Amino acid sequence: MRREYKPLKCEDYARYCVCHGLPTAKRTNDWVLDKAEVSRSLLESVKARKLTYFGHVMRSSSESLDKQIMQGTTPGSRKRGRPKTMWMDNIFQWTGYTLDKILVYTEDRVRWRQLVHGVAKPRSEDG
Numbered sequence: 001m002r003r004e005y006k007p008l009k010c011e012d013y014a015r016y017c018v019c020h021g022l023p024t025a026k027r028t029n030d031w032v033l034d035k036a037e038v039s040r041s042l043l044e045s046v047k048a049r050k051l052t053y054f055g056h057v058m059r060s061s062s063e064s065l066d067k068q069i070m071q072g073t074t075p076g077s078r079k080r081g082r083p084k085t086m087w088m089d090n091i092f093q094w095t096g097y098t099l100d101k102i103l104v105y106t107e108d109r110v111r112w113r114q115l116v117h118g119v120a121k122p123r124s125e126d127g
Contacts, residue, residue, distance in 0.1 A: 047094055048120035054091055055116070058106040094119045 033040055057066045068074050070087050088099070095102060095115060105112050 044120050048116055050087070050090065051094065051116040051119060054087065055106045055109070055112045058103060059109075 054070065057064065057070055060067055072086065072088065091102060092098075097105070105115055
């Protein structure tokens with residue numbers, strides 16, 4: 001004779017887990033990262049994505065609108081008041097290089113990846 005199984009209700013499942021020594025708490029990403037002793041920083045991932053995209057755009061043709069906007073070569077003037085932080089300001093600050101050197105690095109993908117990795121994931125002894 002075949003048994004028919006009914007779906008467990010939430011409280012039945014919790015009781016079953018407690019009786020059999022199974023974990024009942026939900027596992028969050030933070031819990032998993034803590035358990036694995038891995039740290040993840042929002043700023044590191046933003047830097048890595050921004051620098052990677054910057055390298056991609058700088059390797060495109062000179063007529064690319066994205067490239068013109070990032071380099072600030074679009075016609076027109078800015079609004080009055082305090083200037084907003086530009087992409088290039090972040091790139092200069094994070095890498096510590098001038099525009100000429102950055103453009104040379106972006107042409108060589110391997111070198112650019114090494115630079116991105118060094119900037120976005122600094123070693124602990126670097127401070």
